[in-house]
Amino acid sequence: MTSAQNAIFKALSDPTRRAIFEGLCRGGSQSVVSVTQAAGISQPAVSKHLGILKNAGLVSDQPQGRQTFYSPNVGALSQLTDWTTEMTAFWNARFDALDDLLKRMDQ
Amino acid sequence: MTSAQNAIFKALSDPTRRAIFEGLCRGGSQSVVSVTQAAGISQPAVSKHLGILKNAGLVSDQPQGRQTFYSPNVGALSQLTDWTTEMTAFWNARFDALDDLLKRMDQ
DNA sequence: CAGTTTCATAACCGATTGGCTATGCGTTAT
DNA sequence: ATAACGCATAGCCAATCGGTTATGAAACTG
Incomplete structure (x- = not known):
């Protein structure tokens, strides 16, 4: 559980990866070439980023002929x-507990 | 905006920092010594993590005598x-647009 | 079949990261 | 006044990261 969570936080910690993910949300399913053009970095770098996002479960790949x-x-x-x-x-529960305490002290 | 956003994502990308943050949410305001004992790493490391969390706006510090x-x-x-x-x-908007298209094609 | 396109992987590199120890400075205790 | 405590900073180090170029394997094209 925590491991999957960690992968997601790590994957989204990089602004380039967030931008790629946002591009996919905005533009829908896209090929690697398309993502590469939008990202402004080399294709291998994009492939690596997409791999990390995929590993975190944030994206899915659909191979289709020679493009993915x-x-x-x-x-x-x-x-x-x-x-x-x-x-x-967690944080609010502490205030609720404090509220209860104050109410009890009020009486 | 995006810079503050980036700081938050980066700050929460480290599991130790998330654990520290969770500890503060669960246990409420705590001194550095207290956080250090819970974290299981050296005090300087904790200070650095707290500094990053503070820089991201995720925690606040209240100095009180010799402890913070x-x-x-x-x-x-x-x-x-x-x-x-x-x-x-963004993602749902694409489906809404598709829905509209399909509805228009239906007529 | 030869050539091109698409993508992933490998190998490398400089920068960043997360940990440590050492140290210093202010605050409290004796 | 001296000692002990609480915290932050500095300096160091191995590991990870985000980028690059080079290369290769499939899949289309002519």
């Missing part, structure tokens, strides 16, 4: 929101 | 959820 199309897995982003809501819940 | 207490800024996590909802919106 990549599409985003927006569902994987739930790992992110799940973590943030969990952290917020 | 750190508390989480859960509000900063909205940057994360904002980005994910934006990506999801």
Whole structure:
């Protein structure tokens, strides 16, 4: 669990990778050449980034003849929101406990 | 904007930093010594991590005599959820457009 | 069949990272 | 006043990272 979570956080920590992912969300499924042109870096670098995103479950690849199309897995982003809501819940629980304490002290 | 966003993603990409942040959310404001004991690494390493979290706006420090207490800024996590909802919106917009197209073709 | 396109992998390189120890400075305790 | 504590900074090091060029394997094209 945590390992998949870690892969997602790591994958999205690089601005180039976030830009690639955003490009796929905006433009839909795209070939490596297409992603490369948008990214402004070499094709091998893009392939490496796509590999990391794929490994994290953030994108899927659909080979089609000699080109491979990549599409985003927006569902994987739930790992992110799940973590943030969990952290917020932990933090809020402390205030709830404090509220209870203050109420009890009030009586 | 994007620079602050980048700092947050980078800060949370390290599992040790996420653990420290989670510890602060769970346990509330804590001194550096307390965080260090929980983290299981050296105090200077913890100070560096806390500095990065603070720089990203994820924690705040309250100096108090010779010790400094750190508390989480859960509000900063909205940057994360904002980005994910934006990506999801981009992706869904493509399906909405496809829906429209199909509906128009149906008529 | 020969040539081109598409992509992934390998090998390399400079920069960054995450850890450590050593140290210094301010604060509290004796 | 001296010692001990709490924290941050500096300097170091191995490991990882993000980019590059070179190369090769498939898949199309003519």
